[in-house]
Amino acid sequence: MSEKDAEKHLTEHSSAAAPPANGAEESAANIVTELAVTKDRLMRSLAEQENIRNQAQRDRDQAVRFAAAKFASDLLPVVDNLERAIASVPKDKRTDTAVADLLAGVEATHRALLDAFTKHGLTRLEPIGKPFDPHQHEASFEVVDPQYAPGSVTNVIQSGYMHHDRLLRPALVGVNATSVDGRAAPAEARSKTEAP
Structure with missing residues (x-):
């Protein structure tokens, strides 16, 4: 309900009540109504400020966490x-x-x-033997390797990395064929380097 609607509602509600006996009671009723409207606006403003403060804190935390x-x-x-x-x-x-x-x-x-x-x-992604995940891996080629289940990653050409919970770079991988038709290249080395 907007502020104008609230004021109108309170004014109609107060006017629907029994008419005041004299001007002092009418003045007091107007003050009470105005006080209620002002209090409502103040509470809404405080809630909005708190929401803005919380959102700014979340944005700051994210910026610090992913700055690098x-x-x-x-x-x-x-x-x-x-x-x-x-x-x-x-x-x-x-x-x-x-x-x-x-x-x-x-x-x-x-x-x-x-x-x-x-x-x-x-952190480095370690996809060898895991199911191909298009959100973390980029398929470069398909091989036939009975050592792995169909659709599993068999080779890593370029390592992928995560930064906290975000993908920084997908792993460039070879994937085991889903059907053995003999047309895919045979499996090669398990990773691109022998380094740890």
């Missing part, structure tokens, strides 16, 4: 490149002192970056 999302998204290619660098070192070269030292530094940088991600609410 764009920055973290920009760092994901760095993690991908570190993982590619680690995976590109041949196994026979890993025993060479110079290569082993360099590889240890790259792996330490990779771990430190993933630790920082975890500290700020970023």
Whole structure:
């Protein structure tokens, strides 16, 4: 009910009552009516202010919680490149002192970056063997692999990440074929890197 409707209702209600005996009682009735309308407006205004305050607090909390999302998204290619660098070192070269030292530094940088991600609410999606979820995965190809149920993720080409409860980047995956028709490519490696 709007303020004008409330005033009209109260005025009609007060006029429907028995007519006052004199001007003082009429004046008191008008004051009581005006006080009731003013109190109603005040209560509505306080409730509206509280709602605005609560909404502003929720918006602020969300902004603080997801402030690092764009920055973290920009760092994901760095993690991908570190993982590619680690995976590109041949196994026979890993025993060479110079290569082993360099590889240890790259792996330490990779771990430190993933630790920082975890500290700020970023988690890597681990979809291998799980059902394909279009809200978290992006299918790149289909394979036939009897090891997995039809529609399950069999390969990860590019890792996906969540930031708290929001998807930062979907995982680029290969999915097991729903029917074995022999036309899909055979299953390849289980993940894009051998790095942890």
